[in-house]
Amino acid sequence: MPPNRFRTGRLTSSAVDPVIADLGFAAFAERNRPRYTLYAGARLSTGAHSSAAVEATLASAREGWQRLMSGPCPAAEVWGQLRLQVERQGERVAAQNPVLAELYQRLPHASADSVVLCRLLGLPVAEAAELMGVEPSAVEAALTAARRALPQLGDTEAPLRHL
CATH class of the missing domain: 1.10.10.10 (Winged helix-like DNA-binding domain superfamily/Winged helix DNA-binding domain)
Known part of the structure; x- marks a missing residue:
């Protein structure tokens, strides 16, 4: 008999099924990547730098997705990471x-x-x-x-x- 995952209507484990987490992240990335790219492109002078900022942001979000999902607002945390990545890339760009x-x-x-x-x-x-x-x-x-x-x-x- 499988262990009872419910106790008073709540899951006893805080872990999210990895498949569901992967699908959740994929949906988040698909929805936000184009808009993140627009923002980064507006702030940085080259497409390569804006792409690097967006990809670094999404890689960081993917790596910490389970933690992000347990926080109060994943979108705010990822946005903060995007801003940080854009600023880092901006330091490398001469013509902002x-x-x-x-x-x-x-x-x-x-x-x-x-x-x-x-x-x-x-x-x-x-x-x-x-x-x-x-x-x-x-x-x-x-x-x-x-x-x-x-x-x-x-x-x-x-x-x-x-x-």
Whole structure:
């Protein structure tokens, strides 16, 4: 007789079936890789560097997928890793976009990321929030803070041309 995996309606083991974990990661990667690549491409000057950042991020996520799934918000943790990988690749790139470099110098990362995702890449607030692992209201607040800190961002006809 197999061991009873249920006790008062809860699984007694915190381990996730490896096949299910692999499928979960594959779905996560398939959904997010294109958007991660857009973000990395906007921040870095070459496709090779943006691809390297995305692949390093997804490799790290795959390696720690079980741990990520037991945390409060896997998307937020992976987004933080992507930002870190983009910054690392950016250190290797001589010709970064100077407007975006200034944006990240003048704003908190969450605000700068929200501006890049929503204003530069044109993602809806809800999609940017999902990607970053935050609530849409956090993205709205970050965009508002960015507009206050950099009033020229309010010009929707010329987003991010000049800070």
